[in-house]
Amino acid sequence: MRSLPPVLLSTLLIGSLVACSDESTDDDPGAGQSVVTEALGDTVAKLALTSRIDAFGPRITAAITAPDDAVSMQIGLDPNFGDDDWQPLADSAELPAYEGYQEVFARFRSDDGTPSEFTVAGITIDSHAEAATASPPKPAAVGLIAPNAIEVSLEVGRVQRGVGRQGDTYLGDTVDATTLDRGWTLTGDDAPTLSVARRVSIPTDGGRDTNGEMTLFPMRHTVTLITSAPLVAGSTYAVGSPLGTSIEFTVDDRTQSSPAVHANQVGYDPADAKVAYYSVSEDVSKAAVAPEVRFAVVNQDGTEALRGIASSRTATDEAGKGDVTAAKVFQLDFSAVTTPGRYKVCVDTVGCSGAFDIDDSVWSALATTVARSLYYNRSGIELNAPFGSFVRPRPDHPDDGMVAYATDLTAFEASEQTDETVFDAIAEKATTTPVDDAWGGHFDAGDWDRRPQHLFMARQLLDIARRYPDAFADGSLNLPESGNGISDLADEALWTVDLFQRLQLPDGAVRGGIESERFPDWGTPSWNDTIPRYVYAPDAWSSWVYASVAADAALLLRDVDPERASKYERSAVAAWTWAESQETPQTEGDPSNAKVVSQRAVAAASLLELTGDAAYGSVFIDIAPFADGPTSPLACHSNEWCDAGWRYLAIPEQLTDPSVRTNIVASFTELANRIIDASEQTKFGWCLEDPGVPMVWGMGVGGNPHIITVLRAALLTDDQSLFNAAQRCAAVSLGANPTNTSFVTGRGQNPARHPLLSDSSFGGVPVWPGIPVYGTHPLADLSWVEDYRLKPAGSNVEGADVALLESWFDLPDVAALNEFTVFQSQAPVVWAATALAESAARRR
Template sequence: MKDLFLKQSILRRAGRVSALALALGLSAGCVVTQGPGAGAAPPAGAGPDASASGGSEPARTNLLKASDFDDNKSLPWNTSFTAPGAGSAEVKKGAYCVTVTNKGSNNWDAQFRHREMVIQKGHSYTLQYKAWASSPTKARPKVGMSGPPYEEYWSDTVILGTEPKTFSGKFTMGKADDATAELAFHIGGAMASAKEPFEVCIDDIRLDDPQFKAAAPVTESAAPKVAVNQVGYLPGAIKIASVNSAATAPVAWELLDASGKPVAHGQTKVFGKDGASGDHVHLVDFTAVKAPGQGYVLKVGEEKSFPFDIGTGLYQKLKYDALAYFYHNRSGIEIKMPFAGKPELARPAGHLSDKSTRCLKDSGCDYALDASRGWYDAGDHGKYVVNGGISVWTLLNWYERTKHLGASSADFADGKLNIPEGKNGVPDILDEARWELEFLMGMQVPEGKPLAGMVHHKMHDESWTGVGLAPHEDKLARFLHKPSTAATLNVAATGAQCARIWKTVDAAFSAKCLKAAERAWAAAKQNPALYAPPGGDKGGGPYDDTDVKDEFYWAAAELFVTTGKPEYKKFLQDSPLNARFPTEVEGGAASMNWRVTDALGQISMAIVPGHVDAAWQKEIRGRIAKAADQYLAIADKEGYRTLIARTHEGKYDWGSNSGLLNNMLVVALAHDFTKQPKYLDGVVLGMDYILGRNPLGQSYVTGYGDKPLENPHHRFWAHQANSKYPKAPPGAVSGGPNSSLQDPYAQSAGLKGCVPQRCFVDNIEAWSLNEITINWNAPFAWVTGFLDEKAKP
């Protein structure tokens, strides 16, 4: 998950352009008329349109889905700025206008583009549009690939004045069909003769192909007003549906089985106005229905839900799919069959050059480290210690929780996951976690070097790569960045966790982990204020953190749980963080994220027996239960019964679903400690929201539900952007609604002013809404494993 401040200033597409590859045909670019409206193109339409000559010319098909902007909508047009390029866009008086505040160095550093169209070999195309600028400047329109190697099929350079002019051009496609082509206007770098800030506007734009055979339009149906968990409900747990209904009095409901026969009925409970969704909500409680079955439908008045199941096996496969996310996103190893699941998801090993990763210029080191293992952080190919830390901790915590408190260790034993290390005598969940641990420890500064024992904060490409790029196709240089105290303490914490877990599994690896952990602790004590710089790094997020008291607490807790040494116990007892379990993180109701980690240490002390005395452990468990009560109280006030509240500003933050998942983890632990059913119900309510019981009727998980997540932001799982790449496998969870709408696609999607739970669109370009990451899938795997365990009789 990238830092919010960074993502306001970067984009997910580097915009590299290959040598010009014009198809043979007419080069465009002539001005055909001048002045507003004179000789404008025919009105835009979705299908073929007859010419004004009574049919003497062939019908023409406009490939563009937004042409005249008279409805104040611009999608799929959106901007793309490569740092330092910067700007924004909006529809003004029926025209699409882009403001450039920094033109950048390259023509493509400031651009706007239209995707979602096919350009076909042998077809002839006509482009016509009106354009103007606030001050005279140039623009470079081009039709070409939307991803690497960015081959072009046509381009032109035009001079824009302050009055609208109509431009046109023609070309014939000489290359193979491109099902994910783009029409882009480059207006940065050398194109920008105007002084910033300046504005470029277009209107009445058409790209016509008279030979194009349009497929029947697919109209997305509206979300059902009766929102349910689209996967289903556990027989013995709470069963709640939320209904978007303006009725002020209760409404009759029926639960229908697969044959349409009513099996239960009742009256809704009027909740009323729900601030997080903007809906007037009713609730249906059908907890009393326990009979397993498939294809149930809830009918409320004349409205019906998506079909769903009631059964004990709902999460048996999902928990494994959630964990498979980590194998798919491994660095430095071939992803191959049968472990990939489907042939199209297989790929060669990525970034083998990471075996000798050198330091970034001016980062103060003269060596190379083996950083070839680990998991890619999110949609990009960066690897970050502080995000890897909480992610691997969560998987290892699940292992410890099942060992000491649970009943499902066997489900994660050797041979249970579909990974290459199966049948090696080690629980598969540990094999997967070890891949990341090797990376984390590999980032430690060697002995004899400045800052020995400290840990490099991150490593990633020198600049951002484009969507539609497999790891092995990424040829950019990659570098180590400076060590940080936060990263060092992440290794101290996870290394200690590793040492106690592997002690009876692999004594040598356990010793290696403990040595790395204690070296890191000592180094961090000597360098307590080395912070990652804030701001927009090219090619990677900063993951900056200038308050590391919580990381010190977390590391001391893990080291104490592992070693029992008095120095770590004293550090904990002297810390002010030892007096409470956090329930508010960065303005939101949460206990932890990658930046705030002291709760992780308390959770380990609450679970693992041994060095933490019984009274202290009981006190911590009580704090966790009280935190869980706060999250349950939030759900009671929410129409869609989710366990996250709006921030003090009334918003949802980036990765809102991850906050929910971590809260569910806390509530699940409260159930483990107390056995009270209300906590199991709380975890169920959270999963209901994730899997469709929300105002959008959206399952935020790929491959699950009637309206599953389809297009998460990811470089390799990029089928929407480029059909040669695969769709995402099942089990990846989206970050979900985000009120701040930091990416250009979201800003163009008509979401301005959206109520929090409606601030979402399922599109690969919407990286501030639809990103997927290791630190979101880790708690998702944790809670799906928990629910599957509790589903068993």
Template sequence: MSEHIIRAITVNQIGYPAKGSKTALFTGGEHQFRVLDAKTRTAVYSGVTSAAAWDKTSGASVHTGDFSAVTDAGSYLIEAEDGTVSAEFIIEERPYEELQQGLLKAFYFYRCGVELGGEYAGPWGHAACHLAEGSVIGQPGLKLDSSGGWHDAGDYGKYSGPGAKAVADLLLAYEWYPAAFTDSFTLPETDGKTPDVLLECKVELDWLFKMQEAGGGVYHKLTTASFPGLDVMPENDTDELFFSPVSAAATGDFAGVMAMAARIYKPWDEDFAARCLAAAEVAWQWLVQHPEEPGFTNPPGISTGEYGDEEDHDERFWAAAELYRTTGQEMYHEAVQALARLPFPKFALGWADMGGYGTLAYLLTGKDQTDEEIYRTLEEGLLAEADRLAAVSRQDGYRISLREEDYIWGSNMLVMNNALLLLAAERFSGEASYAECALDHLHYLLGRNVLDTSYVTGYGDHPVRHPHHRPSVGDGVEEPVPGLVSGGPDRGLHDEYVREHLQGKPAAQCFADHDLSYSTNEVTIYWNSPAVFVAARFNSGWQG
């Protein structure tokens, strides 16, 4: 593996919107700097960085070079007075269009049960996989069709809750920023009419239907008993598949995303939308009939990712809010009102805490159709959380909302989920400053960080190249599957590789671009999905 030289000047390695603020971050002492045309190397702007400040989280003395005055479209780089240079980057009205296409195309590469062909997959194709029926744990002799959907992560498991979260982010992105999805990135199903994002989400939704048992409950996950080797391609992972038991969390997530899909797909496919709504309603009835369900734990003999969740009020809240928004039926509104008064997180957007999706659904229903007190409480709470994130970002050397303790396994999910919440605050308040803060989070993901690393495979000039992702390890292709979001720094050092190599590092430096580092460099669908959302916002035009 080639050595990664960390530059003292870090930028978004893709680029910056022509309008709005533009900053590079420097380490070390204060600098005079110049913005150079990347082709001619002539200076188009010069400035002086701000005073340096020690940033404990990154372990660096950081200062800012503002070049917001540069607005002409083109390719640029930044040079310090000592000759140090940054990555090249572009300035355009919509610099993230190709990035968004790649982040979305990643879901095609996650597909299970179908051949990924050369026309669409390039060198990263593989044969159809996981076509065998799966055994239902606890029901001897029962086998069910398990094919389709998306692999969850660097392994080949498929999980109902995380899958629902990923689809929700993509559907929200389309609902809020449809102009960002007018261009096709070409899928086998592309018909020239239906937006490709909806075609791709349908792949996962069609699989989720298979996870619902006859009584309405939803199987928590579908996996082999244990993970295959790191170099095993999906078509060679032929161990027996198992449906793990139904859980309330999975059922609530299913009901929420299906009710959401029923609304969004109706203009495109009324029959599919009706099927989604019917499935959501049956799932809701299961939840009503099972008010006190224990949290999910792996059954004996299953050692794949558990995605355990002891608290299911958040999933029920999301389900009720989406069903109310889609149907207008009072019984769902009554459920929302009862659940909203319970003490669970209502602004989180992770696979374990889905209450934020319920809050968004309820606020999007509108003041006229909602309880005045609950609406106000949720709106004020969402804006207060966004203000907290913005305040943390202002104090952070790299302008993101993670505190030292937030550099957890999958910290980049927090980076993008927080950016999504900030953009929700922009939507409900009209304040552009929230979008500016969200954009800083995208800058971080794409290289403006202490490690000078783009955490998206194939994007930027210092991207992650060795993700913990079985197809990228086993396919014999030098470059990894493109468009995958890496998990990012994890101060807990949760795998052997980083425990050996990263002891004593500051939180934001606890990352290894190595395929053995599953705790810092794995990839998942639900780290990609909020990144698609954020990119779509800034591909819809900058109004800041």
């Protein structure tokens, strides 16, 4: 039986380069001000991290103990360094950082030019923890949202995660939210009187008691106060809370933060179209917002880089979804600012956004962080130094006693069922036949499945690795495979490809992945989970999906590892041949059967390029909808004809049909233009992969910006307006939205912190950076969340009243909001961010 070892250690006893940090101390739970690092054994280097907060955001100071022979070093928040990033050796370095769990990567070089392995350390930054856990709690932030409207944020409590079934611990006081509806004061010279306009109280986390029930709810109370007269510029005021605590601020629209000004918190490339937004709820804006809104872009030394006039974004039916914002919104366009630096956007007489960078590494850094997060999603491998900042024992490996049994249910049949029925179906068709070598692949969020759709992640990563070979060179992600001569992004993709290759039968049939008998039990991390595992039976759909990706792997490796490439080629052809001999599965409710037939077409396109056999091209033309003209929908969000058409265009032209190519390009451009037209009808400029897609379960505003269609059209046509639209839509996911949330963990000044991640909830593993969560979902469709999470927490938010773009709560067990998958979340962000980085580099 597998034991439950401690995971976050202040001292790690493994590897030649070891550094690990405590997430908190008893005196300051989660503020990120203290860290312990120690390296034992064959010690080469150490990092000790501390953090501080200034007016332009968090900063990490790394105290460095370098190897004795080191003369230079590289250090940063990700390991994707270039030769230009070597710098003289120093005993400390300061790095701009973000909120949430942060990792720092460092390596060193001696006189002979030999680089060391990486040293990696981690630290959690939570700038509001001290105020939230004070007794009584103190207001954490205050700012103007209009000249006569103040918004105060009072956070109450934090949750300290327990390990296993210990239950979590609530830190701090609790507050009856209704006491915050009156009793606020404003003091200062000639301070005007106050009235409370509204209070919005929502949970910021959820913790479980020792029975596994979620009963511990830290809260954020956002109170809007209207003043009888505008506050005076340059004057200092103190806002007093009904709890007897207060917060002081000086009215300065070039330094004071305003929660009403929203920008991309990760930043912008110098060549990007750059927009931010100013929004005020309709009940406040009627009396408080000037008819003309002026703004400035201010750099770190206080200099104005640009002044401008905002444009109003009005919409009563946003992309056909109704009014999903319920606010008056202005767009602040500062595309003319191209000088690299750290900036804020500031609205006259109001205040400023959070800080952001204008830098040519913004998109590549985001892509690297999200790609790195996939390593932490691996199954069947121990996570350890020097490849990361924490330890996670190896889960789901046969050498540790895990046995997976065959079920006669296919993955396609399972995909046609609901969560309520699929587990019963697996059990009904379960056998007692063990399946050898059923390990590896990537987990998703709160469960341990590895399905054929995970190969869509591998497909997108391999596409990037082939299209932009220098973006993720060997060693760029600090993986166990680094140094093998293969792109690190390809290595990550192959971790899942190899699982399905092991599941392939001698006749070529590919079994459709691994599924548990039920969802994980509470209190059980992955390495302690003993729920029976089952391997799906083969089906044509799974085999076609695998054939396409194995063929792509063979193409990528053909010149760097011919033997491995040949193995993938034989495997891909065998999977195709078996699938072609089977009856085609039929999707219920879709006569076109796009879900299945599109995967056959992708496989045909990949095998056409791999083998040069025209028969594969004939199959593609016969079954794809592109022969007679442009087609829609492409369904990029579900990897259907979008992937098939895109894959066909990557084939050398002499092997393809010119008219089909033309129709595919037209399909992308026509749909992209419809997407952009719909986006222009939204107040915050968000995108959907298809305007008809419902904004639920990760298909609304969240970590995935839904710009694959638009970017592919932009790359095909070199239409700058499409690139501009993609940049704008990506900004919404990264903080330019009404809740000021970056829906990617560890990136931004207000990132998602509590994704559905069982190993973090129950195993002591930190929430690593780079996880894009699903994001907003209509609360009216989640009555259980309202009844069993919001109301017990003391929230006053109701489904009928909350605007969709504010319908997100950072609760770790609400899958519709905080789940993620490797193929719907991480892979699309890696693909999109890399495409944005490469296209911007080409324009510079």
